[in-house]
Every structure is written in C-alpha cells, then in structure tokens.
Amino acid sequence: MAKFKLHLFVCVNSRDDEDARGCCAARGSAAVARDFKRKLYERGHKRVVRANKSQCLDQCAFGPVMVVYPEGVWYGRLTPDDVDEIIEKHIEGGQVVERLVIPDEHLTGVDKG
Numbered sequence: 361m362a363k364f365k366l367h368l369f370v371c372v373n374s375r376d377d378e379d380a381r382g383c384c385a386a387r388g389s390a391a392v393a394r395d396f397k398r399k400l401y402e403r404g405h406k407r408v409v410r411a412n413k414s415q416c417l418d419q420c421a422f423g424p425v426m427v428v429y430p431e432g433v434w435y436g437r438l439t440p441d442d443v444d445e446i447i448e449k450h451i452e453g454g455q456v457v458e459r460l461v462i463p464d465e466h467l468t469g470v471d472k473g
C-alpha cells in the first residue's frame with residue numbers, strides 16, 4: 361500500500377440550485393480536481409502526492425475548496441488557473457500560496473477559543 365506524503369482533498373459536492381449554501385460543483389470544482397490529478401501525475405508525483413475528490417468539506421462559502429493534509433492548509437475560491445501555482449509553490453516548494461488560503465477565523469470547525 362502506498363504511503364503518501366500529502367493528500368489533497370478537493371470538494372466536488374453538488375447541491376440543488378435552490379439550496380442557499382451553494383456548492384463547490386456549481387463553481388467549477390470538477391475542473392479543479394481534474395487538473396490537480398492530471399498535473400500531479402504529469403509532474404511525477406504519482407504515489408507521493410494524492411489528489412482525491414471529496415464530498416462537502418463544510419467550507420461551502422469559499423468553494424471550490426481544497427484542503428492539504430497532513431498540513432491542514434485550506435484553499436478556497438480555486439480555479440483551474442491556480443493549480444500550477446499551488447503545485448509549484450506549495451507541493452514542490454513547500455511555500456503556502458497565501459492569496460488563496462482561507463483564513464482560520466473563517467473556517468468552520470476551528471476552535472476559536
């Protein structure tokens with residue numbers, strides 16, 4: 361069994377148009393997930409970094425959303441144009457892409473003390 365260095369979970373959850381929460385699928389997350397999978401493979405990260413599609417990650421207002429584990433870095437409002445930058449700077453360079461990070465104070469589930 362492969363032991364991955366990083367897991368990327370990209371929300372592709374879909375909801376009815378009438379649902380006030382919206383969803384990542386309606387904002388184009390399938391293309392983001394597709395591009396992460398394809399580009400990680402092309403750049404030689406197979407079996408090292410794994411991009412998985414996920415259901416709702418409970419950060420819907422910031423969709424399309426992705427979380428990188430084990431670091432716990434949350435990215436939001438992603439587009440396919442952001443994929444290369446995240447791979448190059450964060451996945452390969454270890455530098456978080458701050459302009460796309462969802463601040464802790466906006467994350468659902470963070471203990472705000």
Ligand code: FES
Pocket residue numbers: 371372373374382383384385415416417418419420423425
């Ligand atoms: S629908 Fe994507 S985080 Fe909730």
